[in-house]
Amino acid sequence: MALKYEAELKLRPDQPCPRLTRYRQRNLTAFRYLHNEATDADFIPIAKIDGVKPKDKCNKFALSFFVTLAQAAARYDDLVDRLGDRDRAIERYGDHVGRIELSEADGICCDPDSSGHFDLHEAADVDWSNRVDEYFELANKV
């Protein structure tokens, strides 16, 4: 499968990038932080926002997803505290979670970690418009 950032991935220090023993095509329901309503800007990997340093690895070009809504919400609460406040988290990640049916055509995913988070390296021709099936507002933490 051709990946969207294939040329850039070849320049990362951790080759092969991505490691195909850890990434594979999948069909699954996944959850991602974004704004309501989501735009292309909600699907830009951090490498395209911050640029890359020589030591930056492959996953800077990946998009983050969670396996469940509860896991996404739990991590968001942590990120709010870690960054400083809710406004910082909204600036960086958005204030909603979107439910998206990922298909094998969307790219390749790694296994989720213990927090339910996993990375997706997008396929070259993926189109995210109208892909969010449902939005969940990330409520203020009490």
Next chain:
Amino acid sequence: MLPDLNNRRARLPREVVFVRELESFEGPILSEYRAARGSAQYVEKWCARADDVTRTLLVRADQRAIVEYLGKRRTMLSLLTEPSDGMGYVIDRRQTETVAVYGVYLDDLPAGYLPKPTVYHDEDLRPEWDIVPQSYLIDENWDAKLFSDIERINLNVSGFAYFTQPDTSRTLPSGLLRMHYDGGFPIMHVYNGIRANLPEAARPKSAAVSAASPGVFTIETPSSTADMVRRALGGLPKSKSAFDAVHAWSRLRPDAAQKVPAVARESLHRLCSLLNVRLDAILQPASGDHEDEAMLVAGKLIASYYRMLWRVVEPSNRAEFVGAKIEKEDPDVSSYDDYDDFGDDDEF
């Protein structure tokens, strides 16, 4: 638009170079930097983003404070505010280009730039490092032998984990399972062989000593080796009863190998499984009387590994391991010193 700050500077007072990200979620949250010249250390926290500009806070830190944070002994807020004496630099960057630098007192930062006081390090946010630091907090009574002992213990467990890793066909170095044990042979020699044969790419190395009292001693371990050791350490708290079951018969002397009980293999299998060890890497294929001997050797090896892992966690009452959080189930780890290396009990 990001709010303007007072005390704009032309540049940072010294050049700093990126070392690694400590925490990241779709981009860095907390990163480590050091001075391009000299040994000064810094940490940088993400603060805000607007109009394609990312704002961060850079503050002085020190090795011990960073180690304490990664070991969950210190909050992020404390890491940022205490070693820095509450001063730092706010840096605005557009992609990798620095567009503004401000000298700041942390008390004067806009709301939401500093983390909540309840935030500790979360290993799930730690990016994959090629080299993983295993650090020890050292009290004021340290000496060179303490560092040497810690390095040797880490080499021992790294080597054992490497040669016995599940899903590989590695074996312990030739001869270690085939020794003639009738004259008594201390387990020290097994670990000597393991250390001598551990490939360079898998070896932990002493990396840094901050000899201030109290200080910190850091061993850097290749990530694949560190992962194996982490899995073994993760099994330690649940392994006490499995260890006791092996220890009950693995103390037998070689000439009493025929007394190895029928349940030995089962107890071996259980302890190996908990410590992420491949049983066939330490159990020599054998038949008849030799089967008991092979079982006894395997029992002594895995029991010694269990004790050695505890010594990674608690090498001395002068050093505190901060590489992983281990719930101490066994109250008397220090007594394991009696069995290590020269202990009669581990003579084959």
